[in-house]
Amino acid sequence: MIGLVLQAELTEKSYLFNTGKSFKSYGFLGCHLHDNKQAEFNVWAPNAKSVAVVGDFNDWQDSPLEQIKDTGIWHLDLANVAAGDLYKFAIVGPDDERILKIDPYATQFERKPGDAAVVTSPITHKWRDGLWLGRRKRSNAAERPMNIYEVHLGSWKRHADDSYYTYSEIAAELIPYVKKLGYTHIELMPIMEHLLDASWGYQQLGYFATTSRFGTRDDFLAFVEKCHLANIGVIVDWVPGHFIRNYDALYQYDGTPTFEYQDANRADNKRWGAWNFDLGKAQVQSFLISSAMYWLEECHLDGLRVDAVSNMLYLDYDDGKEGLINKNGDNRNLEGIEFLQKLNQTIHAAHPDVLMIAEESSAYKGVTDTVENGGLGFDYKWNLGWMHDTLKFFEMDPVYRCDNFRLLTFAFVYMYNEQFILPFSHDEVVHGKKSLMHKMPGDRYNQFANLRTMMTYLLAFPGKKLRFMGSEWGQFLEWRDWSQLEWVDLKDAMNHQMDDFTKALNDIYHDERPLWEQDYEPAGMIYSNTDDAASSTMGFIRQGKRKRQFVVAAFNFVPVERKDYRIGVPYSGEYELLINTEDERYGGTWTKLETNFTADNTPFHGQPASFTATLPAMGALLIKPIKLNRG
Structure with missing residues (x-):
């Protein structure tokens, strides 16, 4: 039986969660282990008939949770729980079906193919990156150099037996490599827990858990700290629009649509084989904003690149949803827009110096304008139009370029409409699109000449910069997520010279203030x-x-x-x-x-x-x- 004091405390926290105002809900929802090996379990399952926790600590037999009246939150204090124990929630829905579900707030999961949560101790990491954070607070990122190296950790480097590097091993090699080449930031494709390698992390299982592929949560914290000590910022891709299809994850969590839309058509993301979050639901807003806050506050990330923003802005963005309109008669997703505005306002109120970056593929106006002006409140937007036009131009035989010069000059028309990042990202070097090097016309010499010229154009054009791994030396093979980059290329003289060129170009960018201090003026x-x-x-x-x-x-x-x-x-x-x-x-x-x-x-x-x-x-x-x- 829950005591009156605890009941009142949990009721107050639940009220904030249920009204969309609990932006650090990871502080009470999920599993929290105390020094005396007693764990507190709290989970949101408003329509469940019963909830129990099962795990290593109770031989996978039900330990029932008690529902906190009128909150939708279930609670249990349980003794003899140890760090490293596996657990799940057993939820009986309105139809009396019992399903084992993940803990939405788990900070670690077991290695795939399993998806049980892991009991973790509270974070005790003693951060040593105070100088970095202090400089970050005092500087205006828009007036500073930003040259981002985009990385997929699972395929940057692997061991000879094809096993993954650990976070520690990655730190030992990636950080000095990025530092040597003159990049200012590393952007990691999603490192939140996910089951399917081929999803690259964009179909997420855990919104508070680093993937166990490369080690533990604490190993990841140490990686971020080492980046900061080397004066390198860390940005991570984050996916608040949709979640993994699996039925033992967030889908119909309490036996009814809980995290996703009630409308099955709106919930179903056909294009990506996922479920769309109900962004208008207060509890989902608390969950997602808390996830963002967790990565930025607890893990000291310098920014989040928000994936697939267009899917959250438009009702008809997905296949088969043509003709959907809102109450005003247009195709905007009003609750999605309001959520993004709330997300950015909340994050910037707490941490005005972190970077919120939108991957948005339409011409939606005001992505980087302030919410007060009717914008979404992001700091930056990927300039996908510039990227596509530039690549299309450089892929052409030079004889046709004079007739297609507008592919380059059109960007001058809208270059100051938003605060742009210019990306040559992973999406453009996969699924048969060829590597950047392979896109270039002519023989090998001319391919390198084109690539050097295109990279210089990227450097000189207004906007911050992003390049995907492998492009620095002109890898010819298209990116493959299942194997490491072709590091053997660097034994070739021309690839090695291209790598030297990238370093020289990055050094010029860093040293020459005109190339970055008025990007948006x-x-x-x-x-x-x-x-x-x-x-x-x-x-x-x-x-x-x-x-x-x-x-x-x-x-x-x-x-x-x-x-x-x-x-x-x-x-x-x-x-x-x-x-x-x-x-x-x-x-x-x-x-x-x-x-x-x-x-x-x-x-x-x-x-x-x-x-x-x-x-x-x-x-x-x-x-x-x-x-x-x-x-």
């Missing part, structure tokens, strides 16, 4: 020569906050060298080369570089001064001023 971009489709060349200037601090970018998208290529600049004076993509050090053909340029007072393309350079065939130049005349 129109003043950060000066259009010099962006409409020369006939020659398939382009030039523009990235302007820093200081008037005389800028970087000139010039591109040649065809294999025809352009001698005496004139580039307009704001000042006459002396300029120097930052990088030439055709430098022989990086696999190009130039053995002798033009390293210095003198701009005179010849006006060109709206600029008062200009200089000439030889623009390499299928190549790019980055140039900066070193001594400017008064002007």
Whole structure:
């Protein structure tokens, strides 16, 4: 029998949960182990006839929970429970069917194919990343460099016997590798527990549990801390829109639609073979926002990349749902929109310095605008339109690029509509789409030349950057989630030179403030020569906050060298080369570089001064001023 004091305490916590205001509900729901080997179990199952916990501690025999009146929460205190014990909840629904269910708040699960929760001790990790967190709070991320290395932990590296690396082993190799190449952040594809490897983690089982594939929760905390001590941020993909199909997971948790929509058509996500969360339900909001808060607060993540936002914004986004409309007569998912706004407001109120990133594939307006202005409140949005158009352009035979130049220039129209991250992500190098290297036209030399030019274009274009693992050296094979990257490629001279190029390019990005400090300000971009489709060349200037601090970018998208290529600049004076993509050090053909340029007072393309350079065939130049005349 629950005591009166405990009853009152649980009733108060349940009220907040049931009204969508419990943003750290992981603090009381789930299993909580105390020092005296007594565990407290609390679970939300409002329509269940009975709930029991079964596990190693009771020989998998029912230990019944007591329902807290008018809350939908069931409670039990149980003795002789130890860390490492496996358990599940046995739930009898309104139809008298008894089903073993996972603990939605479990912080660890057993290794697949099993899906029992694991009793875990409270977090006792003594964090040492205070300097990192302090710098994060004091800095404005929009005005800082952000160069993200996207990683799938299961296929970055594996042991010779094809077994997974542990979190500790990954930390020992991934962190110095990312540091050496000059990336600022690691973005992990979902590391929340999931059963199906082929889902890459996007069909999640545990919303508070790191996957057991690579170790324990505490091992993951140590990985994050080591990243921070190396001055590398950690972002993780998170999926609040839909959950795993399995009947012993969240689906019809208490025998009725609990986490998913009551309407079976809205609940069923046909495209991904999953169930859609009922984002308008207060308890689901408490659950999901608590999940986000857990990863950001308890695990010290620097940001969440929210997957499949479009699926939460539109009623008709999924197959077979054409024609669904809301009370206003349009196709917007009003409760989905309100949930995303509430999510971002809640997270930023508690942690204004963490990054909330939307993977949103439509042209929905205001994804990164404030909620007060009617926006969704995200910090950044992946620019999928830029990504698709850029890749389509570079996949073309260069002879056709002059007729399709709009694929590049169209992005100038909307580049400041949102705060964008420019991604070359995992989605573009899988399922027969080919690797970035394989997409490039021509023989092997020309493929590398195109890849270097495209990566320089990514670096120079306004917006933060993201590249998927393996692209740094131009892996030819398409990504395979079931095996490690083709590290053997680095024994090849051209792949090794491409890897050196990536490091050089990333170092330039980090060192040159104009390339990142005004990414989202129109003043950060000066259009010099962006409409020369006939020659398939382009030039523009990235302007820093200081008037005389800028970087000139010039591109040649065809294999025809352009001698005496004139580039307009704001000042006459002396300029120097930052990088030439055709430098022989990086696999190009130039053995002798033009390293210095003198701009005179010849006006060109709206600029008062200009200089000439030889623009390499299928190549790019980055140039900066070193001594400017008064002007």
